[in-house]
Amino acid sequence: MPDTNSELRQTFGRICAQPSGETRTVALETLLEAVDATGDQLLLNEILSELVNDFRWSEDSSVRLSAYGRLLRNYDTAPELFDEQSLFKLRWGLHTTGLKMLDRPDVPVASIEAYLVQMRRHYAEAGHSAHPAHQIEHGLAVQLGDAERAAKALAALHATEINRLDDCEPCAHSMMGSAYAAAGDHERAMEQWAPVLQEGQSCLSEPHRALANSLMPLVALGRLGEARANHLHGYQIIRDKDEMILPFAQHVRFCALTGNEARAVELVDARAGLLVLALDPIFRLRLLESVQLTCAALIARGAGDVRVPGPDGLGARADAARDRIDAERRDLCDRFDRRNGNDLMSRRSAERVAYTAAHPHVPLGLKAAIAEAPPIREVRAEPPASTAADVERLLAEARAAGAAFADDRLERWGRVGEAAARLGVALDPADEADVLVSRLDGTGDPDRKRELARQAADLFRGADREGRALALEASMLRSGRDADPEDVRAEATRLLATAERLAGADPVHSLRARVAVHSALAELGELRGEEPDARLREAFTALDADLAARPDERGVTEVRARLLLAAARIAESDEDRNAAVEAAYELARAADHALETVVSAIWYNMLLRSQGRPEEALAVAENGMAAARPGMSDAPVGAVHSAAAETAAALGHWPRAELYAVQAARYHDRAGAGDRATAARRVAGIAMAEQGRHEAAVHVLWAVLEELSEAGEPQWQTVDVRIMLGDCYERLGDPEEAAEQALEALRLMDGGVAHPNATQYARTAHQAGGLLEATGDVESAVLAFGRAEQAWRELGVVPAAALSVRAAVWARVNVDVEYEMSEADEEAASEAFASLAAELRAAWRDEELHPSYRESCRGELAETLLQHGGYLRQGAEAIRLLRESIAVFAEGGFTDRELAAARRLMSLLAGSGDAEGAAAVAEQTLGRLEPDEDPDFRKKVEKAVAEHRVP
Numbered sequence: 001m002p003d004t005n006s007e008l009r010q011t012f013g014r015i016c017a018q019p020s021g022e023t024r025t026v027a028l029e030t031l032l033e034a035v036d037a038t039g040d041q042l043l044l045n046e047i048l049s050e051l052v053n054d055f056r057w058s059e060d061s062s063v064r065l066s067a068y069g070r071l072l073r074n075y076d077t078a079p080e081l082f083d084e085q086s087l088f089k090l091r092w093g094l095h096t097t098g099l100k101m102l103d104r105p106d107v108p109v110a111s112i113e114a115y116l117v118q119m120r121r122h123y124a125e126a127g128h129s130a131h132p133a134h135q136i137e138h139g140l141a142v143q144l145g146d147a148e149r150a151a152k153a154l155a156a157l158h159a160t161e162i163n164r165l166d167d168c169e170p171c172a173h174s175m176m177g178s179a180y181a182a183a184g185d186h187e188r189a190m191e192q193w194a195p196v197l198q199e200g201q202s203c204l205s206e207p208h209r210a211l212a213n214s215l216m217p218l219v220a221l222g223r224l225g226e227a228r229a230n231h232l233h234g235y236q237i238i239r240d241k242d243e244m245i246l247p248f249a250q251h252v253r254f255c256a257l258t259g260n261e262a263r264a265v266e267l268v269d270a271r272a273g274l275l276v277l278a279l280d281p282i283f284r285l286r287l288l289e290s291v292q293l294t295c296a297a298l299i300a301r302g303a304g305d306v307r308v309p310g311p312d313g314l315g316a317r318a319d320a321a322r323d324r325i326d327a328e329r330r331d332l333c334d335r336f337d338r339r340n341g342n343d344l345m346s347r348r349s350a351e352r353v354a355y356t357a358a359h360p361h362v363p364l365g366l367k368a369a370i371a372e373a374p375p376i377r378e379v380r381a382e383p384p385a386s387t388a389a390d391v392e393r394l395l396a397e398a399r400a401a402g403a404a405f406a407d408d409r410l411e412r413w414g415r416v417g418e419a420a421a422r423l424g425v426a427l428d429p430a431d432e433a434d435v436l437v438s439r440l441d442g443t444g445d446p447d448r449k450r451e452l453a454r455q456a457a458d459l460f461r462g463a464d465r466e467g468r469a470l471a472l473e474a475s476m477l478r479s480g481r482d483a484d485p486e487d488v489r490a491e492a493t494r495l496l497a498t499a500e501r502l503a504g505a506d507p508v509h510s511l512r513a514r515v516a517v518h519s520a521l522a523e524l525g526e527l528r529g530e531e532p533d534a535r536l537r538e539a540f541t542a543l544d545a546d547l548a549a550r551p552d553e554r555g556v557t558e559v560r561a562r563l564l565l566a567a568a569r570i571a572e573s574d575e576d577r578n579a580a581v582e583a584a585y586e587l588a589r590a591a592d593h594a595l596e597t598v599v600s601a602i603w604y605n606m607l608l609r610s611q612g613r614p615e616e617a618l619a620v621a622e623n624g625m626a627a628a629r630p631g632m633s634d635a636p637v638g639a640v641h642s643a644a645a646e647t648a649a650a651l652g653h654w655p656r657a658e659l660y661a662v663q664a665a666r667y668h669d670r671a672g673a674g675d676r677a678t679a680a681r682r683v684a685g686i687a688m689a690e691q692g693r694h695e696a697a698v699h700v701l702w703a704v705l706e707e708l709s710e711a712g713e714p715q716w717q718t719v720d721v722r723i724m725l726g727d728c729y730e731r732l733g734d735p736e737e738a739a740e741q742a743l744e745a746l747r748l749m750d751g752g753v754a755h756p757n758a759t760q761y762a763r764t765a766h767q768a769g770g771l772l773e774a775t776g777d778v779e780s781a782v783l784a785f786g787r788a789e790q791a792w793r794e795l796g797v798v799p800a801a802a803l804s805v806r807a808a809v810w811a812r813v814n815v816d817v818e819y820e821m822s823e824a825d826e827e828a829a830s831e832a833f834a835s836l837a838a839e840l841r842a843a844w845r846d847e848e849l850h851p852s853y854r855e856s857c858r859g860e861l862a863e864t865l866l867q868h869g870g871y872l873r874q875g876a877e878a879i880r881l882l883r884e885s886i887a888v889f890a891e892g893g894f895t896d897r898e899l900a901a902a903r904r905l906m907s908l909l910a911g912s913g914d915a916e917g918a919a920a921v922a923e924q925t926l927g928r929l930e931p932d933e934d935p936d937f938r939k940k941v942e943k944a945v946a947e948h949r950v951p
Contacts, residue, residue, distance in 0.1 A: 049089035095132035103282035105335035170206035186217035212247035215254035232696035252290035259361035261297040272309035295322035296355035365662030413438035433459035467506030474516035519566040532570035561596040597627035638667030658687035739771035762791035799856035833868035862888035
């Protein structure tokens with residue numbers, strides 16, 4: 001049909017040239033009304049096709065379905081009015097439209113069934129597989145609860161090729177993975193997602209969806225590190241995308257179920273606006289489910305008063321928001337149930353919002369957005385005590401654990417106390433005292449702790465357990481280190497006298513008391529900056545000998561490990577200190593003392609690292625982590641994880657460094673050690689970046705930067721984080737942001753922040769120069785390279801300064817090439833190379849300089865000559881420079897850069913008609929190869945010179 005309205009078609013062309021958005025869509029809808037009145041069906045179909053495509057990513061599909069339905073009717077009645085492009089767009093939209101129909105309860109099942117028939121017909125006409133139609137059928141069967149039909153559809157999906165007309169390969173893999181995950185087959189789901197998650201397949205929707213959908217399957221498979229990585233990366237790439245509602249809901253759900261409800265609140269708070277968007281019913285339902293689940297997790301943690309966005313996006317208490325969300329959620333489910341003719345949607349949704357603590361905690365390494373709520377008490381396999389007989393059983397177990405000095409003795413006495421209080425059972429004085437002792441670690445109030453200890457000691461004495469009372473009082477001596485030193489020493493004297501008196505009747509508790517007292521005295525002296533006197537060291541030696549005489553008693557070996565660590569603090573020599581630390585670690589491990597192993601591992605790790613034995617240090621820290629038990633204090637557990645993380649990072653074992661750092665941050669956060677948690681997060685961010693996961697690293701490093709800023713004046717760690725952020729942004733293809741981070745690091749150092757690495761300023765200035773050059777700001781780049789050169793020269797490192805000098809020259813040359821350099825500019829660039837070469841040449845020949853420094857100068861001289869010759873490009877001077885470059889290179893081992901100089905020289909000689917000269921260079925280059933040269937390198941050199949050799 002000929003075009004009858006050229007003006008409307010021209011308007012259509014102008015609208016199509018506009019970027020996608022609401023303005024373009026409104027213009028198309030207005031034009032559609034005008035064309036509708038003209039009867040130009042061909043143009044009408046083209047406009048409808050564009051409208052359908054515009055609504056492809058809309059979260060409210062009602063308009064899309066209406067436009068697409070009209071387009072299909074037009075095709076069925078007059079297919080000849082569709083040109084090739086309009087017909088392609090019609091078929092392209094079949095799959096997405098079918099998915100939208102599934103997601104809307106106002107679309108009858110009969111309409112979906114009829115649409116499936118149309119899909120198959122259109123795909124057959126186009127000669128494409130029915131793969132997308134099988135996907136729609138599978139989704140419908142799942143909603144209807146027809147397991148047999150769902151299985152057949154899934155089998156058909158496997159049996160048919162991906163339909164390239166309407167589904168890309170990444171999306172097809174993502175969909176198949178989600179189907180298996182929904183059926184509980186997580187292994188097969190991960191296999192389907194592998195091309196997207198591991199091999200890098202991507203499109204506009206992937207890997208966004210696959211990353212989100214993989215989270216809970218990975219948790220179910222115990223692959224917690226991958227789950228954490230996929231969350232950090234996945235959320236980072238969807239955080240500003242309103243069309244990614246379902247992936248967003250999956251990330252919130254993951255956080256709520258894995259002990260990261262604070263993070264879930266943080267995410268929902270950041271995207272509260274999503275709750276007021278006009279969304280498709282299924283999107284709205286999944287979003288509400290994730291928020292309701294977050295509320296349930298908070299309530300289960302005893303944090304129902306935490307504010308979260310309600311269904312209207314406004315803040316409300318979690319318990320109130322949950323009830324309001326639940327009402328709307330149920331209504332949405334009812335609508336789907338009425339459409340589907342069953343209650344499956346309601347039942348499945350109820351399961352999705354039911355909080356369970358069965359999932360393992362996945363530490364993310366991020367600071368909690370809210371204070372950590374009280375943990376849910378783990379359900380023990382044994383039933384709670386319900387009778388007096390149960391209490392007697394618990395008492396017998398606790399007494400046995402106490403007598404054996406078992407690591408879980410305090411926990412067992414805690415159970416006794418809970419059961420006795422619940423059932424109203426009276427305990428014997430000694431047992432009541434042990435219950436009080438079990439509560440000491442549960443209070444952070446020193447006065448309360450001292451009062452509990454006093455009550456327990458009185459009860460022990462009343463039960464004729466003076467040795468037990470003595471050991472308890474001695475252990476509390478260090479809690480009074482803020483008291484008057486003379487009072488502490490007087491109390492120590494009294495305790496030691498009592499221990500001497502009880503040595504025969506109760507040797508174990510006498511020894512434990514002596515260890516506690518002497519350790520407290522050593523700690524007091526250290527806190528006051530006092531040098532330990534010979535008498536204290538002699539007392540330690542004598543006490544250690546007494547302990548060593550009882551090697552088979554667990555109550556003795558436990559405190560001997562503690563004594564050895566205390567002895568290390570007052571040792572006269574490094575040798576004595578190191579021997580004490582190693583002995584404490586070996587003794588604690590051999591006797592299986594959990595806490596002592598953890599603490600001594602921290603010390604021994606530091607010792608081994610200082611001795612340049614990092615692999616051994618990492619093994620020690622990992623042993624310390626393995627020794628940690630549930631219920632152990634978070635502070636030492638966090639410290640040993642930090643030690644392992646830092647050691648792994650120093651070794652370049654980045655996956656382990658990340659894992660340990662993330663766990664360390666979690667423990668430090670719980671212990672209230674914010675600075676240590678921040679340091680651990682910094683290591684985690686660096687480890688992520690080193691593994692190429694720059695999006696996740698950026699997220700963690702920004703969190704670290706925020707925490708560092710909250711701590712007060714900027715420190716050198718702030719500089720490092722800025723530099724690392726610059727590296728990440730550069731790798732992510734954002735040189736502007738990368739340059740800003742590098743410049744901010746320089747501003748901090750210019751402002752007085754001293755970095756422990758004296759070369760950091762120069763390195764950062766050079767990095768900033770390269771980034772500024774990449775943004776096109778050549779003038780600023782040259783200035784930055786100049787700052788780097790100056791900093792290197794102030795450090796007396798001319799070879800490093802050479803890098804910046806050459807970079808500044810090339811930055812100016814590369815931009816001026818576009819505008820033709822003036823003769824003066826060319827001379828200035830050549831003079832810069834020549835001046836640098838002269839300086840390096842003089843340093844190389846200066847025999848008073850260190851040999852390694854002279855060698856660095858030689859290498860940079862050869863490189864400068866090579867680049868100078870390359871800059872001149874041709875002529876006798878370029879040839880001379882390249883010959884000298886090769887001669888300087890020849891003073892060291894043969895490298896790729898010498899080969900580059902040889903290739904450049906051969907090319908210039910051959911181009912000037914000196915074939916013999918080029919051949920001579922070729923033979924000279926081959927002569928530089930050693931007889932046992934690497935075969936691959938030999939082939940590379942032979943290939944490079946082959947064309948210039950004489951046949």
